[in-house]
Amino acid sequence: MLIQIKNLTKTYQRHDGAINAVDNLSLDIPKGSFVTITGASGSGKTTLLLMLGGLLRPTSGKMVYNGNEINLHKEEELANFRSNHVGFVMQSFALIPYLTAVENIMIALNVKNSDKAKNRKGALELLEWVGLDDRTTHYPKELSAGQQQRVAIARALANNPDLLLADEPTGNLDPGLSEEILGVLKEINQNHNTTIVMVTHSPMAAEYGNTKIQMKNGKLHTHVSNVIAEQIN
Amino acid sequence: MRLTDLTLKELWHRKSQLVSGLLAITLGIGVIVGIRSFSVVSEKAVAVNLDNLxxxxxxxxxxxxxxxxxxxxxxxxxxxxxxxxxxxxxxxxxxxxxxxxxxxxxxxxxxxxxxxxxxxxxxxxxxxxxxxxxxxxxxxxxxxxxxxxxxxxxxxxxxxxxxxxxxxxxxxxxxxxxxxxxxxxxxxxxxxxxxxxxxxxxxxxxxxxxxxxxxxxxxxxxxxxxxxxxxxxxxxxxxxxxxxxxxxxxxxxxxxxxxxxGQIVSTQIENNKLMSKISLVFLIIIVFVGGISIGNYIWGNVNERRKEIGILRMIGYHKQYIYYILVLKALLMGLVGGIAGYILGTLSAMWLGPQFSGIAVNPIYMYFFYSIVVAILISIIGSLIPAYLAGKIEPFSNMQED
Incomplete structure (x- = not known):
């Protein structure tokens, strides 16, 4: 099991009282699975994703990644966890505007390795893999939305993560481009055995997952897993 | 792409902001260098007058x-x-x-x-x-x-x-x-x-x-x-x-x-003292105002880059790297501002000295070094609090939609 979540709770203090964005949630995510999380706005799906990525600390509960209880990690250990194990794909692409496509990927590679030439080579290979080898020196504003998301995916893969977390990756894309990006994610999941957890509003996108979770008021509402069935088939 | 490259690219990306930030440092250092260059020559003139007496x-x-x-x-x-x-x-x-x-x-x-x-x-x-x-x-x-x-x-x-x-x-x-x-x-x-x-x-x-x-x-x-x-x-x-x-x-x-x-001598000495005091007052004002200006500039820069800082934190950069890119930026601005301030102050003193008091002012090359050191120190000190606060930006800042 890649991730084991036990009684995870995240409570936000607001002026009108405390609110549990994630409420006593338990979940196991096997390695190589493609988990999609759906739910209404405010159901806690993004909060869960943030905690999975070590971007947000839970208020209580336990989250174990490959046997390590990451909720006990210090801040800089969490940064190491993110750079070593997690890739992120965001709805807004989260690219740095004054860096070219290749530089946006190199900056992620630089976290672990400061060899500039080696990083450039690795970044170019990733851009080629996502089909943007002719856009390496383009700035984000010179790329289409789909191309920007491909750069973001390439950056997420830069450090060979075991876990790829995607927050509404097709939220800013038209249906055609959405399918294209989802296809890339599916390929990553199947060819690289990378575990993917994707938050989405789109029922169509949710169908790409082999484990489908629906959240409501911070709790698991439905949990349908095809992982075992797929493995049997 | 290293963080130094990133800093340089960001500086170039926001050129207009860079110019306004640099202007504050340059003018501050220029005023100090100008006054000091003039007062040193004035002291020389007093010494010669003393001798003539x-x-x-x-x-x-x-x-x-x-x-x-x-x-x-x-x-x-x-x-x-x-x-x-x-x-x-x-x-x-x-x-x-x-x-x-x-x-x-x-x-x-x-x-x-x-x-x-x-x-x-x-x-x-x-x-x-x-x-x-x-x-x-x-x-x-x-x-x-x-x-x-x-x-x-x-x-x-x-x-x-x-x-x-x-x-x-x-x-x-x-x-x-x-x-x-x-x-x-x-x-x-x-x-x-x-x-x-x-x-x-x-x-x-x-x-x-x-x-x-x-x-x-x-x-x-x-x-x-x-x-x-x-x-x-x-x-x-x-x-x-x-x-x-x-x-x-x-x-x-x-x-x-x-x-x-000689009352004249004592008057000239008093003038020199006054000039030195004015220089000191200006230096203190410029250190404060310059530090606050740079701090304000860097803080504005941090706010503008919240999403970008969030991205860097998200992909695994430690806080120290965030401090590094902001302090490096301040250091580079101090370096350029110090050089430009020295040139501006020296040229101003050389031009204005003979016109206002008939004293020829020569460049004081040691001030080149002082200008850079003071400008860099002011810039770095001014950037420390914004850099510290930038380190507190949550790595999920970019998760919110634009």
Whole structure:
């Protein structure tokens, strides 16, 4: 099991009282699975994703990644966890505007390795893999939305993560481009055995997952897993 | 792509902001360099003026006054000549020339004259009487140059001694020469001792016209005073006077009256002090305002880059790297601002100095180094709080939609 979540709770203090964005949630995510999380706005799906990525600390509960209880990690250990194990794909692409496509990927590679030439080579290979080898020196504003998301995916893969977390990756894309990006994610999941957890509003996108979770008021509402069935088939 | 590259690209990306940030540093440093360049040259000018005035400190017996000294009315009071030795051995910094004198009013025939004993080598040749008389000896190196980091070859104080004045020779003022019908080579008998007139001094319109200058030790023997003198003229360094030279001299010679000559000199010293204070006030203001400006600029930059900082944190950069890119940015701005400020300040001083005060201002190259150091320090200090706060930006800041 890649991730084991036990009684995870995240409570936000607001002026009108405390609110549990994630409420006593338990979940196991096997390695190589493609988990999609759906739910209404405010159901806690993004909060869960943030905690999975070590971007947000839970208020209580336990989250174990490959046997390590990451909720006990210090801040800089969490940064190491993110750079070593997690890739992120965001709805807004989260690219740095004054860096070219290749530089946006190199900056992620630089976290672990400061060899500039080696990083450039690795970044170019990733851009080629996502089909943007002719856009390496383009700035984000010179790329289409789909191309920007491909750069973001390439950056997420830069450090060979075991876990790829995607927050509404097709939220800013038209249906055609959405399918294209989802296809890339599916390929990553199947060819690289990378575990993917994707938050989405789109029922169509949710169908790409082999484990489908629906959240409501911070709790698991439905949990349908095809992982075992797929493995049997 | 390293974080240094990222910093440089970000600086270039936000050029207009960079210009406004740099302008604040450049103007601040420029003002400081301009004022300091001007005041250093002003100090040099004061030092030269001081030298032109000759001695600027008088040591008199306790019962005498400066008026007595100028009127040569100091017949009665004396003090021991070994006071000169006390001054020499005290090695007080800023005492550049010590010239002892013994003066008496005496009669030669029916004429009143002022007999003054001097030590020729100790005389300050820049006194008008010696300059106009054409009596100049070897040039002496001045021990005090104007304060400041630069050496001014043209500011060396022109202090010269009179080469020789033999025991039987004397220099005589024009009034005496006229009244006693003396010329160079004439014999003059004073108190039964015969002197040869070695030099006729030009008319000065002062009491010097009625003086006969002879060797101090000869005069002492003649007057029977023993090793006594009636005054010591001292040339003190401008900066040393302003830093309390008189007090130090009074400590060495507590039973004398020690005073400065020349209201102009003290005014110039006060001006210099004022200039230094203004520089200091400006420096403090600029450090504060500059630091706050840079801090404000970097904080604005941090706010604009919240999403970007969130991205860097998200992909695994530690807080220290966020501090690094912001402090590096401040450092680079300080470096460029310091260089530009030095150039601006120096050129301004070089252009404005001659126009406003007739003083030629030369570049002070040491200030180039100081400008960079001060600008970088101001920038880095100003960036510390914004950088610290930037480190607190949550790595999920980019998760929110635009």
């Amino acid at each position: 000759g001695a600027n400190i008088l040591v008199l017996p306790q019962s005498s006054s400066v008026d007595n000294y100028y009127a040569a009315d100091i017949d009665a009071s004396t003090f021991p000549e070994d006071y000169v030795e006390k001054l020499v051995t005290s090695t007080i910094p800023g005492v550049d020339n010590i010239s002892p004198k013994l003066t008496r009013r005496i009669k030669v025939g029916n004429e009143n004259i002022v007999l003054t004993g001097i030590l020729p080598k100790s005389e300050i040749a820049s006194k008008p009487i010696w300059q106009r008389g054409g009596i100049q000896g070897q040039q002496a190196a001045a021990s005090c140059a104007p304060s400041g980091p630069q050496k001014y070859a043209d500011a060396k104080l022109q202090r010269k001694g009179i080469d020789t004045l033999a025991n039987n020779d004397c220099f005589i003022g024009s009034g005496i020469a006229s009244r006693l019908k003396l010329k160079e080579g004439s014999k003059l008998t004073i108190m039964d001792k015969e002197f040869t007139v070695a030099k006729l001094l030009p008319e000065t319109g002062t009491v010097d016209d009625d003086r006969v200058f002879a060797n101090l030790h000869t005069v002492q023997a003649l007057l029977g005073t023993g090793e006594q003198i009636s005054a010591i003229e001292i040339m003190g360094c401008c900066s040393a006077i302003s830093e309390g030279l008189l007090g130090k001299l009074r400590n060495v010679l507590p039973d004398t009256r020690i005073t400065t000559i």
